[in-house]
Amino acid sequence: MPKKINDNFLWGASTSAYQFEGGYNADRKGLSVQDVRNNYPEGTTNFEVASDHYNKWKEDVKMMSELGLKSYRFSISWTRILPNGRGDINKKGLEFYNNLINELIKYNITPIVTIYHFDLPDKLDKDGGWHNKNIIEDFLNYSKILFENFGDRVNHWLTINEQNIMILFGEIVGIKIPETENKIKYLYQINHNMMVAQAKVINLCHKTLSNSKIGPAPNIACVYPGTSKPIDNLAAFNMKVMRNWFYLDTCVFGRYNKLVLNYLRENNSMFEYTIEEMNEINSAKPDFIAFNYYTSSTAIFPFSDKLFDEMPSQQKIKSVKGMYQQVKNDNLNKTDFGWEIDAIGFRNTLRELYDRYNLPLLITENGIGGYDKIDNNYQIHDQYRIKYYKEHIKQMKIAILQDNIDIIGYNPWSAFDLVSTHEGVKKRYGFIYVDREDFDLKECKRYKKDSFYWYKNLIENNANEL
Numbered sequence: 001m002p003k004k005i006n007d008n009f010l011w012g013a014s015t016s017a018y019q020f021e022g023g024y025n026a027d028r029k030g031l032s033v034q035d036v037r038n039n040y041p042e043g044t045t046n047f048e049v050a051s052d053h054y055n056k057w058k059e060d061v062k063m064m065s066e067l068g069l070k071s072y073r074f075s076i077s078w079t080r081i082l083p084n085g086r087g088d089i090n091k092k093g094l095e096f097y098n099n100l101i102n103e104l105i106k107y108n109i110t111p112i113v114t115i116y117h118f119d120l121p122d123k124l125d126k127d128g129g130w131h132n133k134n135i136i137e138d139f140l141n142y143s144k145i146l147f148e149n150f151g152d153r154v155n156h157w158l159t160i161n162e163q164n165i166m167i168l169f170g171e172i173v174g175i176k177i178p179e180t181e182n183k184i185k186y187l188y189q190i191n192h193n194m195m196v197a198q199a200k201v202i203n204l205c206h207k208t209l210s211n212s213k214i215g216p217a218p219n220i221a222c223v224y225p226g227t228s229k230p231i232d233n234l235a236a237f238n239m240k241v242m243r244n245w246f247y248l249d250t251c252v253f254g255r256y257n258k259l260v261l262n263y264l265r266e267n268n269s270m271f272e273y274t275i276e277e278m279n280e281i282n283s284a285k286p287d288f289i290a291f292n293y294y295t296s297s298t299a300i301f302p303f304s305d306k307l308f309d310e311m312p313s314q315q316k317i318k319s320v321k322g323m324y325q326q327v328k329n330d331n332l333n334k335t336d337f338g339w340e341i342d343a344i345g346f347r348n349t350l351r352e353l354y355d356r357y358n359l360p361l362l363i364t365e366n367g368i369g370g371y372d373k374i375d376n377n378y379q380i381h382d383q384y385r386i387k388y389y390k391e392h393i394k395q396m397k398i399a400i401l402q403d404n405i406d407i408i409g410y411n412p413w414s415a416f417d418l419v420s421t422h423e424g425v426k427k428r429y430g431f432i433y434v435d436r437e438d439f440d441l442k443e444c445k446r447y448k449k450d451s452f453y454w455y456k457n458l459i460e461n462n463a464n465e466l
C-alpha cells in the first residue's frame with residue numbers, strides 16, 4: 001500500500017483549443033464547427049478570441065511553470081493543422097504547436113495532448129461529419145500528422161474528448177442531426193464511426209511511437225438510484241451502462257455492451273457496422289483511461305419529462321425513454337451554475353472505473369465554474385474553488401493511498417479562464433483570471449487567483465498536507 005503520492009504524479013491543468021486559443025482564422029487556420037456556430041445562448045460570446053492564448057502562449061507557459069505544473073493537457077485544433085480537414089497541411093499550425101510543446105518541455109511540463117476536442121473541421125461536417133464513414137480515414141490521417149510531427153516529444157495522447165457527451169448531449173458541443181433522420185440511429189452511427197476511428201489511431205500510435213501511451217477521454221460519473229425502490233436501482237444501472245460503460249467497454253474490451261445493443265434493436269436503431277470494423281475495435285488496447293469528472297448523477301425509472309425539463313443544462317444528460325430519467329439529488333450542494341458538487345462521488349467513480357477495467361487512470365478534467373470578481377488590487381478571492389478542489393483531491397488521495405488505485409495524474413479544468421462550451425466567459429474555471437468579459441475583450445491580461453497560490457503550494461508538497 002503506498003504511503004504517499006508518487007513523486008512522478010502529474011499534477012497539471014487542462015484547456016481545449018477552441019475554448020482557449022482564439023485566433024480562429026489566424027495564419028490560415030480553417031473554420032471548425034465551433035467557429036460557424038450561431039446558436040449561442042443570449043449574453044454569451046463566441047470563440048473567436050477566447051483567451052487569446054494564440055498570441056500569449058509564451059507568457060502563458062511561463063505562468064504555468066510559476067504555478068508549478070508537472071503536466072499540461074491541451075488539445076490540438078484540427079483546422080489549424082489541416083485547414084480543410086484533409087489535404088493541405090498548414091506549416092504555421094505545426095509551428096504553433098511545436099513552439100508550445102518545446103516551451104512546455106523547457107519548463108519540465110509534460111504535454112498531454114487531446115487529438116480531438118469538439119472542434120470538427122466545418123468542411124468535413126458539411127460532408128456528413130462523423131456520420132460519414134470517410135471521416136475514419138480523415139481522423140487517422142490527421143492523427144498520423146500529429147504523431148509524425150510531435151510524437152518525438154509527446155508521450156501522452158488522448159483520442160477523443162467526451163465522446164459520450166457528444167452522443168448523449170451533442171447539440172451544445174456542435175453535433176447536428178438532420179431532421180429527417182432517426183435520431184437514435186444517427187447518433188449511434190456517429191458513435192460507432194468514432195469507435196473505429198479511435199481504434200485505428202490507438203493501433204497507429206502503438207505501431208509508430210514506441211514511447212507513447214494513448215487512451216480515450218470520456219466524461220464518467222457514478223450514478224445513484226433516486227430512491228431505494230428496486231425499479232430505480234434498475235434505472236440507475238441502465239444509466240450507468242448507457243452513460244459510462246458502453247463507451248469504455250468498447251474501447252477496453254473490444255465489444256459493445258449488450259444492454260445498449262438490445263435497446264437499439266428494440267428501437268429499430270441499430271447502427272451499421274462490418275466484421276472488419278469490429279475486429280479493428282477489438283485489436284486496439286488503450287494504455288490508460290483518461291476521464292473528466294465534475295458531478296455525479298442520480299436516476300429513477302422514467303415517469304415524466306417534466307423533471308428532465310427542469311434540469312440545468314449540462315446535467316441534463318438526456319433521460320432515455322424506458323431506461324432512466326435523471327433527477328436532482330437533494331443531498332448535494334450546487335455550484336452557481338446548478339451543477340451538483342459530489343467529492344465522494346469522485347472517489348466512487350475512481351473505484352468503479354478501476355474495478356471494472358483495471359487500467360491506470362488519468363484525470364483530465366475536474367473543476368468548478370463560477371462568477372469570479374477581480375478587485376481594485378487585481379486580486380481574485382475564489383475560496384469556493386479552493387474548497388471544491390480540497391474536497392475532491394482529498395477523495396482522490398484516499399483512492400490512491402487506501403483503495404490502492406493506480407492514478408497517473410490530476411489535470412483540473414482549467415489552467416486559465418476560457419470560454420465555457422455554452423455559458424460564455426462569465427462562467428470561469430481557471431486558476432488564472434483572464435481579464436475580459438463576454439462582449440468586452442479588454443486586453444485579456446492574466447491575473448493569479450487565490451486558488452493559484454493554493455494549488456501551487458499543494459503541488460509543491462505533493463498534497464501531503466491534505
Ligand code: BG6
Nearest residue numbers: 016161162314369419420421422
Ligand atoms: C467538459 C468539456 O464537458 O466540461 C469542456 O470537456 C468543458 O470542454 C467543461 O468546458 C465544462 O463545461 P462547460 O459547459 O461549463 O464549459
